[in-house]
Amino acid sequence: MPYIPNLIFIIILVLGVYAFARNVSKLKRNIKLGQDVDVSDNKPQRWKNMAMIALGQSKLMTRPVSGFLHVVVYLGFIIINIEVLEIVIDGILGTHRIFSFAGSLYAFLIGTFEVLAVLVLVTVTIFWLRRNVIKIRRFWSAEMTTWPKKDGNFILYFEMILMTLFLVMNATDLDFQASNSGNVISQYIAPLFSNYSESTLHIIERAAWWLHIIGILVFLNYLYYSKHLHILLAFPNTYYGKLQPKGQLNNLESVTNEVKMMMDPNIDPFAAPAEGTPEVPAKFGASDVQDLNWVQLLNAYTCTECGRCTSECPANQTGKKLSPRKIMMDTRDRLEEVGRNIDANKGTFKPDNKQLLDDYITREELWACTSCNACVEACPVSIDPLSIIIDMRRYLVMEQSAAPTELNNMMTNIENNGAPWPYNQMDRLNWKNE
């Protein structure tokens, strides 16, 4: 039965890819629970942003140490995928190192992968030390407990194991070692196995090969449950990221229609709305994930929990409860909960007496924001936590009239006097003569 390994491989591969595709479709379904938003404008700029920010990692380098380390792992990941391609072809066809016909080019490629594997091992170890030994502050915030904390380490262990398996696989491949080309690193690992018989070595090599590819498939399916999802979503997220100046908050068209109606004496407020007039939304602002737009939900799934936003946030730096990272994590957690609810109720959402506001994000957090855009600037993948904060404030103010008293006073002043302070508009030019 010489074809059994091929068959087993194909079954594992299909199962792995199928499970992944299912996760992706669930992801798409959840993101589409958000309100529609038009992001079809300025395509050249959007492609450019994606190329620079996601592919080019430009914003990561604002922190040179973690930025450099990240680039190493990123390059390692991308380039080693060529090796994964070979593994997949070998697995399906039952061949061994099918690309080796390329001779010196193959040797060069494999040599590069080996060096990268070591570099990735080193960087991942440094990452682990930063998290667990040096205890860099942004990895120890209040929201970085339980799963987020474990997840961060799991990813590092995964990468350590995958890289080790790759190197062991090469070191125990007798033909590959005998050819003595491309084994730049594994030739130093091979002596560790010199006491083993040829058949044992073959078993170790095969085991490493199988574990490596199974590990990759498991990792692929782990993505959905992990902050590591950013390796995929960073691309669409930077494409759909905000193009307007950071200070520009979006215009609520539903409000514009209301305001126009209020200010135009010729409009009959009781007339039936003209055809094509957008309907007044069920609510102003956002109290739950379905009120946010799909780009904001995509943002939430893209968040890598790196905490650069939170460590730049002035409110967070001065000990307030607000953490922009937590805003994104809460949005994702709630969205996942809504998704599970829909799955459990045959495709429709059954009200669960919970919402993003209060059950996840508190009012105290929302009101602590100075809208300074430090979090937006800091995000390496174009996430905009501020837009969620503003949408939730809009709900608090326009639906619940629940602004802090002082802000209500300020707004009353603007309404009555045209200034946030209680001064008469007629006194606006008094400074001229003072």
Place this chain on the structure above:
Amino acid sequence: MSELLNVPTMADFMAQGKQPEVLFWVGCAGSFDDRAKKITKAFVKLLNKAQVEFAVLGTEESCTGDPAKRAGNEFLFQMQAVTNIEVLNAYEVKKIVTACPHCFNTIKNEYPELGGNYEVMHHTQFLKTLLDEGRLTIEGGQFKGKRITFHDPCYLGRANNVYEAPRDLIKKLEAELIEMKNCKRTGLCCGAGGAQMFKDAEKGNKEVNIERTEQALETQPDIVAAGCPFCNTMMTDGVKAKEKESDVAIMDIAELIANAQDL
């Protein structure tokens, strides 16, 4: 001194059938806050000196709606915006200059979608063009060699990518421009934005303006330069809280230039 200030209104210009070169949007702080009024006057002196034909709206000006929008009151914001745009469009205003980054950001970025399209400049950008065109000259005067650090207003810097105009002006004063550890893109907020100016801060270990003041004082400045009336207030309060008000002055860029000219 006040009789030296020439401050025509748009209505004055209209009565003469003329259009000013630029509308000076004073803003609520610039109109009512005692500290900010000094910035307003300093800027007017510079406009007068450079013989810029400008006008203000005076009693026809109203809050842009910025704090309402950021607090979440989109209704109130749009009511303010639509009313202001009606006035501005009635006067056929083309170009606006303002000393408040919040007014600057709102009129520049948020009014167009509601029908208000103007060329909007921050006063530091406008002063820079006056300088480049040779309409205004700057001499270092009393600020020559002084250590000046510039606090980036969030709504000028990160929000609109204006970092260089204020710095260029400080350099023209022949002063020593020193940067804080957080500057430009990573500039730390003064704590007033997002309508925080009008409420108490949430519970924390420290006020944001104290944190920022500490960063400013670390540079051992003679002067902390600001480009926003709200930042000015927050930094002034911070320096007072640190009991450094006799050593360190908080001044708007317009004041620096006006003082350098002994205006």
